[in-house]
Amino acid sequence: MKTAELEKYKHKLMGLIPPERIVKVEFTRPSREIIEAFMELDGLTPTVSDVLDSMGIKGAISASRLSPIITGKKIVGPAVTIRYIPESNTPDHGYYNMERAKLADRDVYAVADKGDVAVFDAAALGDVSVMGGLSTLVAKQWGMAGNIVDGGVRDVDTVRKLDYPVWSTGQTPITGKYRVEAMEINGPISIAGVRVNPGDLIIADDSGVVVVPGTKAEEVLEKTIAATKREDEVVRLFESGASIEEITSILPPSKW
């Protein structure tokens, strides 16, 4: 990216990644209204996962694959992305030659808007960290909604103390410094086999993570509200002792 376009972010960028590896800083995000409407719903990721199934979209990832570091959290926000690949040298080279580490997490927060979700494609290297306590402090301070890390996270106690929502492949003491290299900010990435473009809507809770294509966010919201209402009605009918005929009549057969 041209340095001129990054001028606006100059006061926050730490220069952790060469500027030409920042693909874009402007892109369309789902509106605040859509995000808030999703946030109000209970049982969120399972219902959205069903809706994506019905629309033929691959977007859901289980919590056993990307696990919440703090349970009981729910986040909804537009994705900003960062992609890592492994270094070929062992870390000794980096330490011995006092090389600069190639983690760029704080630069992805620097080009994000408040309420964005930082999504890390770290090649599913769960034993190697691409963020920790310092990273969490910066992300929280700058108003990120949370992080989704297909890779490792360390300083887990600090992440919990700062009460910042993070889902990850692994938790580890082993740093990614000199083990991985940040290749791109805000390009398309994949996490757990699911594609993420910047501006896609990320939804995460205790059941897992779903990725909703940005352009489909409104349609998915409408369908999710309708499905949630149907399920709430089933619960109400069960609790009020309604007949099985009555209950099954309001749900599509696929629900059973």
Ligand SMILES: O=C([O-])CC(=O)C(=O)O
């Ligand atoms: O080395 C790392 O993985 C990053 C780290 O500890 C931090 O952000 O505090």
Ligand SMILES: [Mg+2]
């Ligand atoms: Mg640390």
